[in-house]
Amino acid sequence: MAPKGSTFKSCSCRDETGKKLGRKCQRLNRPDGRWSSTHGRWNYQLELPPHADGTRRSPLRRAGYANQTDAEAELNQAKELLNIAANDQALARQIADLITTAVKTTKQLPSPEEVRRKVRTGQHLNITTTLGEYLPQWLQGRKTLRESSRRSYASNLKLYLIPSLGHIRIDRLRVADVDRMFEEIDELNDLITRARETCDPVLRAQVKGRRRVGAATKQRIRATLRSALKKAIREGLTEVNVASLVELPSGKAPKALVWTPERIAQWRTDLDTHIATMSARRKRLWKDTPSQGHGHNLNRIDAYVGAPRPSKVMVWTPALTKQFLERAELHRWYALYYLIAFRGLRRGEACGLRWTDVDLDVGTVTIRWQIIQIGPEIFEGQPKSDAGEATISLDTSTVTVLRTHRAKQNAERLAAGDTWHDTGLVFTDELGRSIRPNEVTDQFERLAMETGLPPIRLHDLRHGAASFLLAAGHDMKTVQETLRLSSIAIAADTYTSLLPQLARQSAEDAAAIILNAEPAR
Structure with missing residues (x-):
């Protein structure tokens, strides 16, 4: 059935009792029966389908149009919306609900084209969800x-x-x-x-x-x-x-590069330039706004970490890694850094490692948990992927380092007494509580800077572990299994670029042995 509707005029005049006359005002019509062109405003009314329970729905009434043409145009738009349902009564009720909601919230009718599209694609009509x-x-x-x-x-x-x-x-x-x-x-x-x-x-x-x-x-x-x-x-x-x-720059990880002597020399030059630039900027700021006190003082870590480097992913040579570990040996997290450097654990996996998953007699650790930090929040969860849950072998030196670390932790447990938190974690603070991963990263950067080494990320110690396996002659499959990557393609994509660099470095190391040797007497 075609929807019933009509246009008419009304006004705001009132009778002697104060009641609005509306459509009954005699001034709305001329003597010849035509509508007055100067009095009142145009309106329309349209019958809507009943509710689902059969009860009558209030008609759609809209007022305030300057001429009949505008009122009829919107009335026809409302009729067009109802006609979309054809003989589908359920759809007709949905469209009526949509019309009522739209008029109430936006004071406008929905677009018939948009409603047809939603009906055609099976979308909900009355969507208000943000x-x-x-x-x-x-x-x-x-x-x-x-x-x-x-x-x-x-x-x-x-x-x-x-x-x-x-x-x-x-x-x-x-x-x-x-x-x-x-x-x-x-x-x-x-x-x-x-x-x-x-x-x-x-x-x-x-x-x-x-x-x-x-x-x-x-x-x-x-x-x-x-x-x-x-x-x-x-x-x-x-x-x-x-x-x-949406178009975005590629999120593909940059190729890993080795810190060769040439790159280190260039980095030191860039670091000096970076420090000079940062110092000049901060001094200008301090001069312009003296109330900021000593804001012009240069933060060494900011300069060290922020200086340009050849790639975001940089890898230390074995000699540079050894130099770092010798410096880190005095720190309480030495064993953690050692484990990452030698066996390629992720930061969260090392922080979440439990003694129940460590077998020093057999020489294995099983990765079951990780501690993740997102912003200020810390939480414990399973490894990054199914491939991340695995048992890996430990070399003899790593076993020795972990035995020494456990002895020191036992001494801390005795010293703490009742204040000790029995978390069962391998790496804790002085009271046995879990450590914050971001603090582990911050300390790593400080130790590397104090050692005078070119900067890498803590995660790059994991990349270094892969590079050492490649340098030792192991294949990509071994790298994949040791680092617990989900596919060998990821290992190849990430570490293939290291092979020629490692070959070059091994050639330089071999040449240095000859060139630096004392001549025979």
Whole structure:
């Protein structure tokens, strides 16, 4: 049945009792019966389908149009919307609900083209869900996620997706909205850089606890949104996965490079230039804003870590690694750094290692847990992947280092007495409590700087363990199994670039033996 509707005029005049006359005002009509062109405003009324229980629904009434043409145009738009349902009564009720909600919230009718598209693609018609409402529900419904992945997704939601996109209705999300989010992330990166370079306390307060977001992290943020929208499409909440259409720089890991003597020499030159530049900037800032006190003083760690390097992934030679370990031997986390350097554990795996998973008599450790830090939060979970759960062999020197470490920990347990926390962890603080992974990284950087070594990331000790296996003549399969990578392709992609560099370094080392030898007398 075609929807019934009509246009008419009404006004705000009142009778002697104060009651509005509405459509009954005699001034609305001319003597010849035509509508007055100067009095009243145009309206329309449209009958809507009944509710699901058969009860009558209030008609759609809209008022305030300057002429009949405008009123009839919107009336026809409302009729067009109802006609989309044809003889489908259930769909007709949904469209009526949509019309009522839209008029109440936006004062406008929905677009017939958009409604047809949603009907054609099986989407819900009356969507009011925002990304801020949907994303937490989506994450909660992911029952099979590893805890580490869940925490990573939650961090992406909390830090980036919900603050930037949470207010947008899920069916109205556009590529431009996601692009704008990544532009905000780039602005945050610039702010963090300026805060480090200038030591401005105001800027530092704004970015406290935040880290620069690299290309790989941006890829993970987009992957989180893409996964959520994929499910939203299956649920009929949206039609297009706009996250798949966003262009980002490649998040592919850079090739690993070895710290050769030539690269170290260039880095030292670049470091001097970097320190001079940072010092000049901070002195200018201090001069312009004396209230900041000693903000111009250069932080040595900032300069050391921030200086340019040939690649983000740099690897020490065996000699440089030995030099670091000799310096770290005096620190309580020496055994942790030793284990990473020799057997390639991830930082979180080393922090989460338990004595029950260590067999020093047999010479093995079993990786079952890891401690992850995301922002200020610390949590324990399973390894990164199924391949990460494995038993690896220990060399004799690593067994000796762990035995010495256990003896020192036992002495700390006796000294702590009742204040000792029996966590069962291999690496703890003085009271047996778990250690914070970020503090392990910070201490590693300080030790490397104090040793006078070129900078690498703590994770690059793991890369170094792979490079030493390759230098010793082992194949990629051994590297994959030792580092517990999910595929040999990942091992080859990451470490193939090291082979010619290691060959060059071995040639240099062999030549040095001859050139530095004392001549025979």
